[in-house]
Amino acid sequence: MAPPGSRAAGPLPSGELAAGGLAVAADLPALHTALDDWFASNARELPWRAAECTPWGVLVSEVMLQQTPVVRVLPVWEQWLRRWPEPSALAAEPAGEAVRSWGRLGYPRRALRLHAAAVAIRDSHAGAVPGAYTELLELPGVGSYTAAAVAAFAFGRRETVVDTNIRRVHARLVSGSALPSQALTAAEMRLAASLLPEDPAASVRWNASVMELGAMVCTARAPKCGQCPVRDSCAWLAAGEPPPTYTPKGQSWHGTDRQVRGAVMAVLRVAEDPVAPELFHRAPADLGFEPDGIGIPLAALHRLNAAPEQLERALAGLLGDGLAELHRGGFRLPA
DNA sequence: TACACGTGGGG
DNA sequence: TCCCCAAGTGT
Numbered sequence: 604m605a606p607p608g609s610r611a612a613g614p615l616p617s618g619e620l621a622a623g624g625l626a627v628a629a630d631l632p633a634l635h636t637a638l639d640d641w642f643a644s645n646a647r648e649l650p651w652r653a654a655e656c657t658p659w660g661v662l663v664s665e666v667m668l669q670q671t672p673v674v675r676v677l678p679v680w681e682q683w684l685r686r687w688p689e690p691s692a693l694a695a696e697p698a699g700e701a702v703r704s705w706g707r708l709g710y711p712r713r714a715l716r717l718h719a720a721a722v723a724i725r726d727s728h729a730g731a732v733p734g735a736y737t738e739l740l741e742l743p744g745v746g747s748y749t750a751a752a753v754a755a756f757a758f759g760r761r762e763t764v765v766d767t768n769i770r771r772v773h774a775r776l777v778s779g780s781a782l783p784s785q786a787l788t789a790a791e792m793r794l795a796a797s798l799l800p801e802d803p804a805a806s807v808r809w810n811a812s813v814m815e816l817g818a819m820v821c822t823a824r825a826p827k828c829g830q831c832p833v834r835d836s837c838a839w840l841a842a843g844e845p846p847p848t849y850t851p852k853g854q855s856w857h858g859t860d861r862q863v864r865g866a867v868m869a870v871l872r873v874a875e876d877p878v879a880p881e882l883f884h885r886a887p888a889d890l891g892f893e894p895d896g897i898g899i900p901l902a903a904l905h906r907l908n909a910a911p912e913q914l915e916r917a918l919a920g921l922l923g924d925g926l927a928e929l930h931r932g933g934f935r936l937p938a
Numbered sequence: 939t940a941c942a943c944g945t946g947g948g949g
Numbered sequence: 950t951c952c953c954c955a956a957g958t959g960t
Contacts, residue, residue: 668956709944746958766956814956823954853952865944
């Protein structure tokens with residue numbers, strides 16, 4: 604049986620849309636037109652959507668946008684593309700520079716993988732971002748969503764793009780649920796494939812419009828149904844807006860290893876030289892001197908009052924992940 | 939399959 | 950204040 608990532612876009616098995624999707628499937632062209640029109644006049648002007656944006660620019664944006672809001676990505680993306688206009692430019696620098704330039708976007712391993720992807724593009728693709736889904740999927744940090752998104756948005760290919768926005772729109776519009784299932788299913792991929800316009804250019808617009816609708820109107824909390832161009836076709840509205848059938852479990856943060864890792868990374872990002880282990884374990888004041896430049900993030904780290912073993916786990920984890928390395932007895936970003 | 943992985947804005 | 954959540958990936 605096909606895995607969730609399967610991109611088979613064959614004909615819709617009869618009964619696939621039985622759970623509330625019949626009304627939508629009945630008039631797909633009208634749905635395509637409605638979202639096309641809405642997108643044409645409501646889409647945000649984002650730099651990675653500009654005609655002159657390169658595939659590299661699209662790839663960088665897609666990785667930065669993983670689990671990260673557009674407004675925070677914007678300035679960092681501009682900075683990255685100015686400094687590294689093509690993959691080979693990034694590949695020529697130490698991975699640590701990518702991590703440092705990542706700033707406070709979060710999930711810094713993405714920066715590491717983007718750097719590794721740039722190296723792979725230089726070494727295995729003659730410096731040009733590949734346009735085929737399967738080749739994109741081979742790149743570090745590129746999963747099924749990002750591979751499909753880059754193939755579609757940078758190369759105009761007909762791909763089944765499924766992100767959290769698209770899943771939510773499909774859940775409401777077609778399936779009549781308040782939220783998509785907790786994990787991406789093969790059925791969701793089949794549904795998405797069945798809704799995709801046949802024409803490649805139209806499919807690209809469709810993918811972008813559904814995503815934009817999910818981001819701007821059909822939001823997770825307090826959807827703006829009054830502004831929705833397809834509210835009259837919405838299975839969830841028709842069903843009387845039934846509540847979610849499960850409660851999403853929150854991401855814990857306070858007191859976790861992740862919080863400590865984040866604080867350590869904040870220190871390493873601003874450090875000019877390797878940071879001695881003692882500085883992580885003992886407050887600078889106790890050591891009798893003020894470390895140069897890293898005082899503020901170091902103070903933030905110590906305010907967490909992490910247990911020694913928790914600090915050890917964080918440092919070991921960062922070393923294991925390649926986000927930090929030991930140099931002359933101190934911790935630093937990878938060179 | 940479920941969990942780990944950063945960060946900060948909005949309700 | 951606290952909690953939710955944002956264009957996911959890798960294990």
